[in-house]
Amino acid sequence: xxxxxxxxxxxxxxxxxxxxxxxxxxxxxxxxxxxxxxxxxxxxxxxxxxxxxxxxxxxxxxxxxxxxxxxxxxxxxxxxxxxxxxxxxxxxxxxxxxxxxxxxxxxxxxxxxxxxxxxxxxxxxxxxxxxxxxxxxxxxxxxxxxxxxxxxxxxxxxxxxxxxxxxxxxxxxxxxxxxxxxxxxxxxxxxxxxxxxxxxxxxxxxxxxxxxxxxxxxxxxxxxxxxxxxxxxxxxxxxxxxxxxxxxxxxxxxxxxxxxxxxxxxxxxxxxxxxxxxxxxxxxxxxxxxxxxxxxxxxxxxxxxxxxxxxxxxxxxxxxxxxxxxxxxxxxxxxxxxxxxxxxxxxxxxxxxxxxxxxxxxxxxxxxxxxxxxxxxxxxxxxxxxxxxxxxxxxxxxxxxxxxxxxxxxxxxxxxxxxxxxxxxxxxxx
Numbered sequence: 001x002x003x004x005x006x007x008x009x010x011x012x013x014x015x016x017x018x019x020x021x022x023x024x025x026x027x028x029x030x031x032x033x034x035x036x037x038x039x040x041x042x043x044x045x046x047x048x049x050x051x052x053x054x055x056x057x058x059x060x061x062x063x064x065x066x067x068x069x070x071x072x073x074x075x076x077x078x079x080x081x082x083x084x085x086x087x088x089x090x091x092x093x094x095x096x097x098x099x100x101x102x103x104x105x106x107x108x109x110x111x112x113x114x115x116x117x118x119x120x121x122x123x124x125x126x127x128x129x130x131x132x133x134x135x136x137x138x139x140x141x142x143x144x145x146x147x148x149x150x151x152x153x154x155x156x157x158x159x160x161x162x163x164x165x166x167x168x169x170x171x172x173x174x175x176x177x178x179x180x181x182x183x184x185x186x187x188x189x190x191x192x193x194x195x196x197x198x199x200x201x202x203x204x205x206x207x208x209x210x211x212x213x214x215x216x217x218x219x220x221x222x223x224x225x226x227x228x229x230x231x232x233x234x235x236x237x238x239x240x241x242x243x244x245x246x247x248x249x250x251x252x253x254x255x256x257x258x259x260x261x262x263x264x265x266x267x268x269x270x271x272x273x274x275x276x277x278x279x280x281x282x283x284x285x286x287x288x289x290x291x292x293x294x295x296x297x298x299x300x301x302x303x304x305x306x307x308x309x310x311x312x313x314x315x316x317x318x319x320x321x322x323x324x325x326x327x328x329x330x331x332x333x334x335x336x337x338x339x340x341x342x343x344x345x346x347x348x349x350x351x352x353x354x355x356x357x358x359x360x361x362x363x364x365x366x367x368x369x370x371x372x373x374x375x376x377x378x379x380x381x382x383x384x385x386x387x388x389x390x391x392x393x394x395x396x397x398x399x400x401x402x403x404x405x406x407x408x409x410x411x412x413x414x415x416x417x418x419x420x421x422x423x424x425x426x427x428x429x430x
Contacts, residue, residue, distance in 0.1 A: 025071075025072045025075075025096075026069055026070065026071060026072065027047060027069070027070045027071075027072050027078070027080060027093050027094065027100045028067070028068065028069045028070075028099070028100060029067070029068060029080070029094075029099050029100030029101045029102060030065070030066045030067055030068075030099070030101050030102075031043055031045065031062045031066045031068065031082050031084070031101075031102050031103075031104055032066055032101065032102075032103055032104070033066075033084070033104055033105070033106065034103045034104065034105055034145055034198075035105050035106040035144045035145055035146050036106070036144065038066075039062070039064065039065045039066025039067075040062055040066050040082075040084055040104050041062055041063065041064045041065075041066060042061060042062060043061070043062045043066075043082050043083060043084050043104065044059065044060075044061060044082065044083050045059070045060045045061065045062060045068040045070065045080060045081070045082045045102075046058070046059055046060075046080070046081045046082075046083075047059075047070040047071075047072060047078050047079070047080060047093065048078060048079040048080075048081055049073075049076065049078055050076065050077040050078060050079060051076050051077065057073055057078075058070040058071050058072070058073075062082075068082075068100075072093060077092070077093075078092075078093035079091070079092060079093060080092075080093050080100050080102065082102050082104060084104035084105070084106075084107070085106055085107040085147075085149075086107060086149060087104075087105075087107045087147050087149045087195045087197075089102055089103070089104050105145055105146050105147040105197065105198060106146045106147070107146060107147040107148070107149040107195065108146055108147075108148065108149075109148070109149070109150040110148065111140065111142045111146045111147070111148040111196070112142055113139070113140055113141040113142035113143065114138065114139065114140055114142070114148055114196060114227065115138070115139045115141070115227060115228060115229075115230070116136055116137065116138055116139075116225060116227045116228065116229040116230070117137045117138070117139050117204060117229070117230050117231065118135075118136075118137045118229065118230060118231040118232075118233060119134070119135075119136050119137075119223065119225060119229050119231070119232045119233070119267075120134065120135045120136075120137075120231075120233045120234075120235065121133075121134045121221070121223070121232075121233070121234050121235070122134070122135075122235045122236075122283065123234065123235065123236040123237075123240070123277060124236070124237055124281060124282045124283045125215055125240070125279075125280040125281060125282070126212075126282070128214065128215055128216070129212040129213065129214065129215050130212060130213050130214075130215035130219050130277070131210070131211075131212045132162075132210065132211050132212065132213070133208070133209075133210050134156075134158075134208070134209050134210075134211075135206060135207065135208050136154065136156065136206070136207040136208075137204055137205075137206055138154060138196055138204055138205045138206070138207060139199055139204045140196045140197060140198045140199055140204065140205065141198070141199060142198060145198035146198065147195050147196065147197045147198065148195065148196040149195040149196070151182070151191075151193050152182065152184075152191040152193075153191055153192045153193060153194055153195070153196065154191065154192045154194070154196065154207055155184065155189060155190070155191045155226050156189070156190055156191075156192075156207070156209070156226070157188055157189055157190075157223070157224040157226065158188050158190060158209075158211060159188065159213055159221065159222075160187055160188045161213040161214060162188070162211040162212070162213055163211055163212055163213070164181060164190075164209065164210075164211045165210040165211055165212060166178065166209070166210045167179055167180070167181040167192070167207075167208065167209045167210075168207075168208045168209075169192060169194040169205065169206065169207050169208065170205065170206040170208075171195075171197055171205060172197055172198075172199055172200040172203040172204055172205055173200050173203060176206065176208060179192060179193060179194045180192070180193040180194075181193075181209060190209075192207055194207070217278060217279065217280070218276065218277070218278040219276065219277055219278075220245070220274065220275070220276045221234075221273075221274070221275055221276070221277070222245075222272045222273065222274050223267075223272065223273050224270070224271075224272040224273075225267045225268075225269055225270075225271075225273075226269060226270065227269050228266070228267065228268060228269045229266075229267040230265065230266065230267075231263055231264070231265055231267075232263070232264045232267045232273060233253075233261060233262065233263045233264075234250070234261070234262045234263075234275060234277075235259055235260065235261050235283070236259070236260050236277055236281070236283075237258065237259065237260070237281030237282055237283055237284070238258055238259065238260055238281065239279055239280065239281030240260070240277055240278065240279040240280065240281045241277065241278045241279050242260060242262055242275060242276075242277055243275065243276045243277075243278075244262070244264075244274070244275050245273070245274025245275055245276065246274065247274075248264060248273045248274050248275060249264055249265075250262040250263060250264045250275060251263055251264075251265075256284075257284075258283075258284040259283065259284065262275070
């Protein structure tokens, strides 16, 4: 009898061990330095557990061929982070036997080939304040490709009256995540603590900042570009009035109904532009993002969306045929307020001091930002973290719809499923 019990215990233990081994898996891949095309040897690679407070559960160092291997202890979502010359690069840990290859770049505090393609200011009034949502589209066309990275990165100039509400940034292949904006020694000057990675095709790095200034019905801006900017654009409600300052050449652009758009091209570095806005008004909320009935299309460099079902220029919003639209490439970022609203709630994990607790942290993985779901958190904080995850997933889904990377049927199915889970989470948290 005892021998039978012993055999059964051994069998049960064997099944337990087999199950644990079955769940564990290896993540392997190669880290390649795209600056020189060679393997990145000696880089630190870390496996991060998304559901355990972004804790680091495995470590490795790339060998001479750039190879690494990490033991994944379970089947939950993990990230792989590699640090190369101080800058971090992320991928989602592959499932199964998929390769976890990661490209990196050499980095430096200053890199040739950095330029501002567009500085876009979106304005509206609210209870005695002028609210500004400003976006910088920054190119990195360095050759060979290198990442510009230092704690004092892109420097911008804001009105001295500005009160900052939030700052965010987005890598060429990622989504916005909140980031630090550090005051400079010169009043009104600030720097972003965020890497400027080399462009990925036509995708560049986006920097966003929201701020407000006191407003009594009139305000004069003097935007100063510290790097030459191809375009400086101002968007404001139709109810407000725009007046260019002396020497500033702003041209009106027909962009969206209910919105005025003015663009100054080829803004010189170090030379301030000037414009004054007056009156009151809010940006239209309905229809922001993709106009009804219009399908997303690749930027063709002009203002005509030839893929729109109507076949009309600009998707039928009145842009004359053959009229160049300098903002067509940035349209969805200009009109999509959801991105910054979600990103403003995030915390950027890469600036977490070594040894600091990671509970509630958020990491930009190059595709989406995920709040950590700490196992020891209270039910209320877990619900809040779940809501953040669902919001991020909703935004990611809308981004896929805008970019045309998801079919209408898949979009409708996934959105309905997310909405159901979101409603249940909201009900639990109320």
